[in-house]
Amino acid sequence: MQTINRLEDLRKAVDALKIRGKTVAFVPTMGALHEGHLTLVRQAHRHADHVVASIFVNPRQFGPNEDLDAYPRRLAADAALLDAEGVAVLWAPTVDQMYPEGYATNISVSGLGDVACGAARPGHFDGVATVVCKLFNQVRPDYALFGEKDWQQLAIIRRMARDLDLTQPQVANIIGVETVREASGLAMSSRNQYLTGEERAQAAGLSAAMRRAIAAIQGGADVAQSLATLNADILSAGFTSVDYADLRDAATLEAIETFTGQSARLLVAARIGAARLIDNMGVGLK
Ligand code: PAF
Numbered sequence: 001m002q003t004i005n006r007l008e009d010l011r012k013a014v015d016a017l018k019i020r021g022k023t024v025a026f027v028p029t030m031g032a033l034h035e036g037h038l039t040l041v042r043q044a045h046r047h048a049d050h051v052v053a054s055i056f057v058n059p060r061q062f063g064p065n066e067d068l069d070a071y072p073r074r075l076a077a078d079a080a081l082l083d084a085e086g087v088a089v090l091w092a093p094t095v096d097q098m099y100p101e102g103y104a105t106n107i108s109v110s111g112l113g114d115v116a117c118g119a120a121r122p123g124h125f126d127g128v129a130t131v132v133c134k135l136f137n138q139v140r141p142d143y144a145l146f147g148e149k150d151w152q153q154l155a156i157i158r159r160m161a162r163d164l165d166l167t168q169p170q171v172a173n174i175i176g177v178e179t180v181r182e183a184s185g186l187a188m189s190s191r192n193q194y195l196t197g198e199e200r201a202q203a204a205g206l207s208a209a210m211r212r213a214i215a216a217i218q219g220g221a222d223v224a225q226s227l228a229t230l231n232a233d234i235l236s237a238g239f240t241s242v243d244y245a246d247l248r249d250a251a252t253l254e255a256i257e258t259f260t261g262q263s264a265r266l267l268v269a270a271r272i273g274a275a276r277l278i279d280n281m282g283v284g285l286k
Contacts, residue, residue: 004092005094024052031056034180034192036147039180051087052087053091056098057073058127062124107164109160112156161174192275195272199238203237214281217247227247
């Protein structure tokens with residue numbers, strides 16, 4: 001695996017991978033890799049001849065009081081994991097490379113970026129959309145893979161790619177990959193490492209509470225009542241607060257007040273210990 005941190009070297013390396021019509025699938029990450037990321041890489045191999053991954057802890061998607069400085073950085077260990085998974089190129093730009101002196105452009109996907117995590121983390125999704133657009137233009141992959149764990153992020157990236165024509169010959173296809181969970185049901189996340197052993201056990205209560213709420217909603221229970229019960233269940237599992245627990249349209253992220261079998265997603269963000277955890281699950285007719 002080649003680890004590259006200059007754009008001109010990346011362009012040459014990707015051009016070399018793409019000779020004779022070979023395809024490239026791209027897995028963007030912020031590092032601190034876990035099984036969820038490695039699943040994205042394994043899926044990427046199924047879609048294309050070569051896999052390119054990136055590691056870049058993107059300052060623009062962290063708010064002033066968020067964990068940018070504390071965010072785990074371990075490039076060497078992450079590179080070894082990606083190498084073992086057959087990644088051809090690791091793109092690991094510096095902050096100065098990504099945002100040189102005088103950098104002034106922002107991408108904002110309005111509507112989808114303003115609700116749920118967007119309301120609690122102003123500017124977060126602008127930072128995500130901006131860096132993902134840049135990464136697409138830098139790598140120019142045929143496919144890009146994102147975890148469904150960040151459902152809102154995936155919906156925003158899909159909309160941005162459509163709106164800005166980031167389709168062929170840039171990113172032909174954006175592929176969402178199902179959330180990888182621990183045996184307890186806890187969705188894998190780089191932020192789980194902020195949890196103590198006890199908090200980790202309590203955090204498993206989130207997915208269990210979500211499954212109960214989904215069963216209720218699918219069984220015809222009132223949506224607002226089911227969400228209120230979910231809120232209370234998350235708190236009694238040991239979370240200190242719930243940022244949101246919403247039922248939303250899976251693509252537009254508009255709030256759903258009455259469930260009639262439309263393609264819906266239950267989205268939750270809640271705080272426990274030093275961590276703010278997010279999770280989401282599909283809701284459909286049984
Ligand atoms: O999901 C992430 O790890 C990040 O938001 C992404 C897509 C790599 C952009 O920085």
